[in-house]
Amino acid sequence: MTTGYVFHPEYLWHDTGTSAGLLPADPTAGVQPAVHVENPDAKRRVHELIHACGLLGELMVIEPRRATVEELTRVHTAAYVQHIKTQSDLRGGGGDAGDGFSPVGHGSYDIARLAAGGLIELVTAAAHGDITNGYALVRPPGHHATANQGMGFCLFNNIAIAARHAQAELGLARVAVVDWDAHHGNGTQAIFNDDPSVLTISLHQAGCFPPDSGWNHENGTGDGTGYALNVPLPPGSGHAAYLNAMHQVVLPALDRFAPDLILLANGFDANVFDPLARQMLTAASYREMTRLLVGAADRLCHGRLIAAHEGGYSPFYTPYCALAFLEELTGTTTHVTDPLAAVVAGYTAEPFLPHQREVIAAAAQLVERIS
Numbered sequence: 001m002t003t004g005y006v007f008h009p010e011y012l013w014h015d016t017g018t019s020a021g022l023l024p025a026d027p028t029a030g031v032q033p034a035v036h037v038e039n040p041d042a043k044r045r046v047h048e049l050i051h052a053c054g055l056l057g058e059l060m061v062i063e064p065r066r067a068t069v070e071e072l073t074r075v076h077t078a079a080y081v082q083h084i085k086t087q088s089d090l091r092g093g094g095g096d097a098g099d100g101f102s103p104v105g106h107g108s109y110d111i112a113r114l115a116a117g118g119l120i121e122l123v124t125a126a127a128h129g130d131i132t133n134g135y136a137l138v139r140p141p142g143h144h145a146t147a148n149q150g151m152g153f154c155l156f157n158n159i160a161i162a163a164r165h166a167q168a169e170l171g172l173a174r175v176a177v178v179d180w181d182a183h184h185g186n187g188t189q190a191i192f193n194d195d196p197s198v199l200t201i202s203l204h205q206a207g208c209f210p211p212d213s214g215w216n217h218e219n220g221t222g223d224g225t226g227y228a229l230n231v232p233l234p235p236g237s238g239h240a241a242y243l244n245a246m247h248q249v250v251l252p253a254l255d256r257f258a259p260d261l262i263l264l265a266n267g268f269d270a271n272v273f274d275p276l277a278r279q280m281l282t283a284a285s286y287r288e289m290t291r292l293l294v295g296a297a298d299r300l301c302h303g304r305l306i307a308a309h310e311g312g313y314s315p316f317y318t319p320y321c322a323l324a325f326l327e328e329l330t331g332t333t334t335h336v337t338d339p340l341a342a343v344v345a346g347y348t349a350e351p352f353l354p355h356q357r358e359v360i361a362a363a364a365q366l367v368e369r370i371s
């Protein structure tokens with residue numbers, strides 16, 4: 001079993017500026033400049049930990065390439081692609097992808113193409129049997145980007161572009177997208193909303209971002225009815241709720257859909273220390289969730305599970321969540337264990353609460369619409 005790995009220094013050069021964490025600085029309005037929350041640090045530290053603990057040596061490094069405009073426009077409008085390029089050409093950066101929350105630095109167009117191209121190279125390697133599964137540690141993230149709008153730090157929808165490439169070029173007709181980033185995978189859902197060949201399943205903190213998005217009734221439209229599932233978990237949801245959602249919704253949906261490829265929008269921002277959400281997952285939670293997803297991929301599609309890094313903003317804890325994920329993906333262990341496991345042990349003990357059970361049951365009822 002071989003796990004592919006995509007990383008590139010340019011991903012760290014996507015410049016999100018000195019916005020005050022989330023918003024452009026505005027000193028006269030009292031909005032102080034600050035390093036943007038979607039900055040390279042957490043991702044750099046993930047890569048450094050993978051390297052320092054020796055796991056990098058277990059991975060097949062796959063070189064990314066820049067996605068072509070043709071590959072981008074399988075998902076995005078030509079006008080939007082051009083918008084990102086125009087914003088990226090601004091000397092000194094300061095551009096935005098469309099919602100005021102998604103900085104486009106000088107040169108970010110080519111970096112975002114390299115992120116999407118990294119996913120394309122991984123799914124290609126999996127389709128050719130060169131790797132079983134893989135992980136693309138990319139910036140900028142993608143799962144909020146719709147066909148014509150950047151959103152939530154996302155420029156191009158890396159996962160959606162890879163899904164369309166897999167269908168168009170690699171003969172992988174049925175693609176399942178699981179999104180366990182803390183925020184709703186609205187962009188991916190919108191892109192495939194009327195398409196039964198792509199199943200989207202999003203587990204996220206209810207109503208966190210985008211506002212008023214990712215509710216149970218969002219179940220696909222037209223021919224795609226039944227092929228979008230949402231599990232809007234209440235704030236404070238942790239191990240028990242997420243593992244129940246995996247068992248009651250994600251795995252049964254994947255079994256019914258019988259995908260040729262599983263893509264994972266792999267955000268780690270549902271972790272207990274993340275500044276942009278209020279969930280309580282730990283490295284141990286990600287380990288168990290990954291174990292289940294790897295099992296489903298082995299059962300359904302020759303192990304073909306390709307993950308794209310999305311959110312995850314705690315520079316000190318995200319690396320341990322990512323390492324736990326990668327150890328399960330590769331079927332190996334390293335000498336590094338979560339040094340905060342004892343600190344968060346009580347968090348994982350939170351009970352599975354009725355209001356969480358209700359959300360999961362509502363999503364589980366929709367699974368039978370999948371055929």
Ligand SMILES: O=C(CCC1CCCC1)NO
Pocket residue numbers: 022101144152153181182183184209267269276310311312
């Ligand atoms: O991690 C993210 C980005 C969420 C933020 C975007 C603006 C406020 C919350 N999306 O998955």
Ligand SMILES: [Zn+2]
Pocket residue numbers: 181182183267269310311312
């Ligand atoms: Zn997120």
